[in-house]
Amino acid sequence: SAGEYVDVPQSALDSLAHVGAFCGANPQRPFTVCVNIAKGYAYGTNGYIGGRYPVEDKDLSLTIEVKTLAPLLKLEAASIRHNGTIIESVTKDGGTVTAKLSAVNFPDMARVFSAYDYSSQVEIKDETKAALRTAGSLFLEDETGSVFFGGGTLSTNLNLDIAQYSGDIQDDIGEGAFSYSRISRVINLAERGLIKYGEPCFFSKGELSMMAIGLRKQN
Numbered sequence: 001s002a003g004e005y006v007d008v009p010q011s012a013l014d015s016l017a018h019v020g021a022f023c024g025a026n027p028q029r030p031f032t033v034c035v036n037i038a039k040g041y042a043y044g045t046n047g048y049i050g051g052r053y054p055v056e057d058k059d060l061s062l063t064i065e066v067k068t069l070a071p072l073l074k075l076e077a078a079s080i081r082h083n084g085t086i087i088e089s090v091t092k093d094g095g096t097v098t099a100k101l102s103a104v105n106f107p108d109m110a111r112v113f114s115a116y117d118y119s120s121q122v123e124i125k126d127e128t129k130a131a132l133r134t135a136g137s138l139f140l141e142d143e144t145g146s147v148f149f150g151g152g153t154l155s156t157n158l159n160l161d162i163a164q165y166s167g168d169i170q171d172d173i174g175e176g177a178f179s180y181s182r183i184s185r186v187i188n189l190a191e192r193g194l195i196k197y198g199e200p201c202f203f204s205k206g207e208l209s210m211m212a213i214g215l216r217k218q219n
Contacts, residue, residue, distance in 0.1 A: 003083050003084045003085075004083060005081040005082065005083045005088075006060070006081060006082055006083070007079070007080070007081050008057075008060065008062070008080040008081055008082055008087065009056060009057060009080070010077060010080065011055070011056055012037060012042070012055050012056070012057060012060055013069065013072060013073055013080065014073075015037070015041075015042035015053040015054065015055045016035045016037065016042045016044075016053075016064070016069055017069070017073055018042065018051070018053040018207075018208050019035055019042050019043055019044030019051040019052060019053050019208075020035055020044055020066045020069065021044070021051070022044040022045055022046060022049050022050060022051035022210070023035065023044045023045070023046055023066050024045075024046025024047060024048075026046070026047065029047055030102075030104045031045070031063075031104050031105065031106045031107060032045065032046050032047055033065050033066055033067070034063050034064060034065050034066065034102050034104055034106060035063070035064060035066055035069060036062070036063045036106040036109070037055055037060050037061060037062050037063075038061050038106070038108075038109070038110060039058070039110045040054060040055055040058040041053065041054055041055060041109075041110065041113075042054075042055050043106070043109040043110075044066075045107070045109060047213075048179075048182050048212070048213050048214055049182055049185060049186060049210065049211070049212050049213065050109055050112060050113070050210070050211045050213065051186075051208060051209065051210045051211075052109060052113055052208075052209045053207055053208050053209070054207055062082055062084075062087070062101055063101060063102045063103075063104060063106050064087065064099070064101050064102055065102050068099045068100065068102075069099075071097070071099070072087070072089055072097065072099060075089055075091050075097060076091060076092045077089045077090065077091060077092070078090050078091060078092045082101060084101065085100070085101060086098050086099065086100055086101060087099050087100075087101055112211065112213075113209065113211065116196070116199055116200065116202060116211075118194055118202055120196065121194035121195060121196040121199075121201075121202060122170075122172050122173050122194065122195060122196065123192065123193065123194055124170075124173070124187070124193035124194065124195055124201075125169075125170045127168070127169055127170065128154065128169040128170050128173070129187065129193070131154040131167040131168070131169050132147060132154065132180075132183070132184065132187065133184075134165060134167060135147050135154060135155070135156050135165050135167070135180065136180050136184050138156060138164050138165055139156075139180055145179075145180045145181075146177050146178060146179055146180060147177065147178050147180050147183070148176075148177045149169070149173060149174065149175055149176050149177070149178075150175040150176075151171065151175070152168060152169060152170065152171030153166055153167065153168060153169065154166065154167055154168075154169045155167075158177075173195050173196075173197065174196070174197025174198070175197060176197055176198070176215045176216060177215070177216050178201075178212070178214060178215060178216075179214050182212050182213075182214050183201065183212050183214070185212075186203045186210040186211075186212050187203060187212075189203070189205050189208070189210065190203035190204060190205050190210065191204065191205045191206065192204050192205075195215070197215075198215065199215060200212060200213045200214070200215060201215060
């Protein structure tokens with residue numbers, strides 16, 4: 001069922017490498033071990049955190065497992081192409097490396113990112129980032145902790161009387177809760193962080209865009 005070969009620029013593989021860190025390893029969700037190029041962007045997600053990076057070739061479309069992509073990134077390729085089933089790299093010394101593309105049904109990440117109006121979101125200030133780091137330092141490595149926003153306060157428990165930590169933060173980001181492991185993974189990479197109550201938070205670093213999916217309303 002292979003189609004005609006389509007050239008793949010090295011820059012497209014580099015874009016995939018940028019989003020590979022957002023992948024997971026959930027056997028029940030096979031797309032989490034793959035990276036995808038669609039509609040001018042490279043995408044990776046573990047189902048809770050998503051990342052995208054622009055691709056110069058707006059017509060390029062492919063999905064490949066991260067473990068399959070890794071060897072291709074190490075090669076000095078003279079040319080790369082794919083036919084919908086395999087991706088083929090011709091090295092500068094004349095060798096040819098062939099790898100299989102994935103046929104997994106990758107989620108429409110373009111729709112996820114485009115569904116939010118970033119201009120209406122509030123930028124996370126330095127004092128809020130500092131409070132997040134302090135709260136996170138109290139969690140054990142094997143513990144899944146949550147942080148709670150509300151009334152200009154960040155805390156490690158919804159009940160402030162028993163919270164290990166509570167600190168003042170900006171009061172314009174609404175109320176909600178995050179899994180600390182998810183929000184910290186992207187906020188540490190971000191040059192700019194945006195958040196809006198009731199919606200995923202959005203982060204950016206240069207051309208790399210990230211979304212932490214998991215903001216939830218406090219009960």
